[in-house]
Amino acid sequence: MHEMSLAEGIRQIVLAEAQKHGFSAVRRLRLEIGRFAGVEKPALAFCFDVVMRGSPAEGAELEMIDLPGVAMCYDCMREVEIADRLDPCPICGGGRLVPVAGDEMRIRDMEVV
Amino acid sequence: MCTVCGCGGTVTLGGLELRHDEAHRLGLADPHHGHDLGHGHGLLHVGTGPAGVSVAGVSLARLIEVETDILAKNDALATGNRRVLRALGAYAVNLVSSPGSGKTALLVRTIEAMAGVPLAVIEGDQQTENDAERIRATGAPAIQINTGKGCHLDADMVGRAMERLDLTPGGFLFIENVGNLVCPAAFDLGEDAKVAILSVTEGEDKPLKYPDMFTAAKLALLNKVDLAPHADADLDAYEANLRRVNPRIEVLRVSARTGEGMADWVTWLKRRHAAKTLAKAG
Ligand SMILES: Nc1nc2c(ncn2[C@@H]2O[C@H](COP(=O)(O)OP(=O)(O)OP(=O)(O)O)[C@@H](O)[C@H]2O)c(=O)[nH]1
Ligand SMILES: [Mg+2]
Ligand SMILES: [Zn+2]
Ligand SMILES: [Zn+2]
Numbered sequence: 456m457h458e459m460s461l462a463e464g465i466r467q468i469v470l471a472e473a474q475k476h477g478f479s480a481v482r483r484l485r486l487e488i489g490r491f492a493g494v495e496k497p498a499l500a501f502c503f504d505v506v507m508r509g510s511p512a513e514g515a516e517l518e519m520i521d522l523p524g525v526a527m528c529y530d531c532m533r534e535v536e537i538a539d540r541l542d543p544c545p546i547c548g549g550g551r552l553v554p555v556a557g558d559e560m561r562i563r564d565m566e567v568v
Numbered sequence: 569m570c571t572v573c574g575c576g577g578t579v580t581l582g583g584l585e586l587r588h589d590e591a592h593r594l595g596l597a598d599p600h601h602g603h604d605l606g607h608g609h610g611l612l613h614v615g616t617g618p619a620g621v622s623v624a625g626v627s628l629a630r631l632i633e634v635e636t637d638i639l640a641k642n643d644a645l646a647t648g649n650r651r652v653l654r655a656l657g658a659y660a661v662n663l664v665s666s667p668g669s670g671k672t673a674l675l676v677r678t679i680e681a682m683a684g685v686p687l688a689v690i691e692g693d694q695q696t697e698n699d700a701e702r703i704r705a706t707g708a709p710a711i712q713i714n715t716g717k718g719c720h721l722d723a724d725m726v727g728r729a730m731e732r733l734d735l736t737p738g739g740f741l742f743i744e745n746v747g748n749l750v751c752p753a754a755f756d757l758g759e760d761a762k763v764a765i766l767s768v769t770e771g772e773d774k775p776l777k778y779p780d781m782f783t784a785a786k787l788a789l790l791n792k793v794d795l796a797p798h799a800d801a802d803l804d805a806y807e808a809n810l811r812r813v814n815p816r817i818e819v820l821r822v823s824a825r826t827g828e829g830m831a832d833w834v835t836w837l838k839r840r841h842a843a844k845t846l847a848k849a850g
Contacts, residue, residue, distance in 0.1 A: 457719060457720060457750075457751035457754065457755075460720075460722075460751070460755075461638050461639075464638040464639055464640075464641065464642070465638055467641060468634065468636050468638070468640070472632060472634060476632055478630075478632075486638075491780070493750070493753075493754070493780050529815045540779050540780075540813075541776060541779060541812075550812055551811070551812065551815040553783070553814065553815060554783060560637060560638045560639065560754075561635065561636065561637050561638065562634040562635070562636050562638065563633070563634065563635060564631050564632060564633045565631070565634055566629055566630070566631050566632075567629065567630060567631075567632055568628060568629045568630075
């Protein structure tokens with residue numbers, strides 16, 4: 456989708472953190488990406504490499520951690536974990552599920568020097 | 569194991585690998601400060617902690633817990649827009665759809681149907697001022713944002729457009745997003761509701777192909793119903809698929825061409841606006 460904008464968002468956060476903590480380079484950066492966030496991971500990795508040029512995170516290793524997709528089933532009224540946004544409810548087989556978690560796009564941490 | 573703080577592993581310093589307790593003895597780390605998960609020392613623990621960090625020959629590496637949403641800046645700006653709209657008692661709608669579903673045509677009709685109600689429009693397109701000109705032709709104020717290569721509006725663009733618009737208190741703000749069913753779902757603009765427009769020539773399974781947008785929307789306008797007989801469109805199937813991805817979504821069948829359903833849409837808008845005003849008062 457908008458992987459370029461996401462990479463730009465990461466760059467802004469990196470610059471702000473560099474100011475705050477006074478580091479010169481990011482060795483590794485870990486993202487948390489929810490299953491429902493719709494992030495194209497290879498595309499984001501590519502944009503990351505391009506957008507970080509000239510920033511402290513140039514050449515940094517990017518690691519993406521999947522967070523589970525959780526939805527509320529409107530048939531059995533339970534919260535269930537599903538792999539794909541349109542999967543049926545694993546408990547009752549119902550198809551009317553509303554996501555409650557899994558749209559996260561977050562920087563968890565950075566290893567810096 | 570480190571006798572000072574009880575953690576295991578080693579510390580690499582200038583290419584030299586030290587045991588953790590050796591590092592402590594050398595005064596390289598403060599054992600009583602932020603010692604969790606093998607980081608926070610200002611020193612990198614090699615091969616310890618859940619992160620399993622290992623960077624050869626690196627000294628003084630440290631782990632910074634950031635825990636920040638990538639879109640945090642956009643979200644903060646959207647919150648600012650929302651506060652301005654609330655202070656003005658204005659109701660804002662973010663219109664999202666594929667290119668050509670009829671966002672501008674519907675807006676033109678809506679403006680005619682709402683004659684006398686103060687409203688303003690922000691138009692987002694990659695190029696051209698055409699859509700804003702179509703709106704201005706109705707007499708309503710409109711600002712065009714050209715996003716260039718950008719495939720969605722963001723809260724910063726909308727905030728700047730709002731400053732130039734001179735919004736009337738108690739009115740409506742319509743934001744026509746860039747025709748794109750993917751990324752506008754992720755970018756909060758500060759609106760009160762996302763309204764998704766789906767035209768009956770797009771295919772009944774559109775909501776299943778782009779679930780995020782229809783999940784984010786409060787209301788779906790099923791537009792171009794005048795074309796349904798010609799397009800062999802199954803309107804019930806459209807609605808069923810919308811409710812499949814979002815059981816809470818409201819659906820109205822409309823035509824910007826014939827005006828069908830426009831009264832219901834205007835009623836929906838006025839009701840929502842009244843509910844917001846009530847919530848503010850209460
Ligand atoms: N028959 C029919 N045609 C419509 C209707 N609504 C819009 N159209 C036509 O569909 C085409 C696209 O409409 P627009 O209003 O420009 O669509 P849009 O969503 O604003 O398009 P972009 O801004 O380019 O994404 C135009 O030719 C409209 O006249 C409708 O209800 N019925
Ligand atoms: Mg348009
Ligand atoms: Zn269920
Ligand atoms: Zn986009």
